Amino acid sequence: MSGKKHQRGIHELYDEDAVKADRVLWGREVDPLTRRGFLKKSGLLAMSAVLGAHIPFAHKMPGGLIPAALAGTDEPFAIPGKEDLIVLNDRPINAETPAHLLDDEVTPAHRLFVRNNGVPPERQKIDPKSWTLEIAGESCERPTSFTLDELKAQFKHYTYRLQIECGGNGRSEFNPPAKGNQWTVGAIGCPAWTGVRLKDVLTHCGIKDDAVYIGYYGADTHLSGNPDKVPISRGVPMSKALENETLIAWAMNGEDIPHLNGYPLRLVCGGWPASTSGKWLRKIVIRSEVHDGPKMTGQSYRVPCKSVAPGTRVADEDMCIIESMPVKSIITYPKSGILHQRSEALALRGHAWAGDRRVRRMYVSIDFGATWSRADLNAPKNRLAWQRWQAEVEFPESGYYEVWARAVDSAGTSQPMVLPGWNPRGYLNNACHRIAVRVV
């Protein structure tokens, strides 16, 4: 695979090599002094010049805000079957979907992001006829192995639209930057999954009274090539494992799950960090303690139990496992950077989701969050599916605008306008999504 890796965040790029960062972001060389002025909010004229428009709500623009017009400048790079995705890393493969390509109500296979921690099993070597899923663990009464056909024959089938979002989605915006894939907004999707309920299978195998957690193992291998090392093995508490919507799935949108998304079998725990949705699923263990597989312990998929100042080192014992993902939304239409005629209202739409909760309200702003208007919000197709929203906005004069979208969940919790609490690994950035609109 050829192509470039985009492994670093915008702040890190600017800190290391501002001239290069400008080239990456602006597509041409600009005067470093002007650039600096722009970031410090004193160079509005220069910013307007580069954005190609006057900024009517400039006085509302937060200092240091990097205009949405400058985001998403990476070129698509082709992974077979995932042609439109932006590749962040090619070993392991990690690729996200540009926001405007997430417009479908049900995310199609070629537009679902890919997050691999290791090397997927080779597609040609996967034989669905001989694939087995083993249920075991110290809190399992009757450890059992099922072929795919047995799973399909012995348990009732269910189909749910379930949103899965990487815990690190949005990481690229944190400052100081966090290491890891520099996801922007596209490590999210909501396909329709078909499979059996994890609870039916676990109940069939007997859950001992002392069970507290489940853990998964997949058929992918460690990047080091060491066959004794497991790339990732995470899990969820029994309460999440036993929810109706938690599935062992073999189909996505009525077809085989794409190879990179876990063919032929995966776990789907909607609304939780997608790292809990084990791909190429071979084994599930019922545990009498919190599962302790790779990427379950230490700082992985954990945030400080109490919020900390940016840049703070936090001891492992003060880090808590991420459970439900926070309320969030995305603008999928129009695409950031469009030109729009002032005489016409602009129709907007997107999706909103809130982990285990439901989204209760949706708002949009055209003045950097100073004022908000209500958007229409649809009910979810089923629990843990994202919700479609739509709105219309009018612009008072020509110039550069940003449209910001903000969701509020059923508990009244809102997305933060710019950035939520910093954390060492850069998880849970549910800041408002922004797009650039040039009104002429």
Ligand SMILES: Nc1nc2c(c(=O)[nH]1)N[C@H]1C(S)=C(S)[C@@H](COP(=O)(O)O)O[C@H]1N2
């Ligand atoms: N076996 C296995 N399961 C896995 C992973 C992996 O690397 N191996 N990555 C996890 C992570 S971190 C995420 S975000 C999701 C990504 O799912 P997707 O690639 O289908 O979008 O899969 C999860 N399940």
Ligand SMILES: [Mo]
């Ligand atoms: Mo992830």
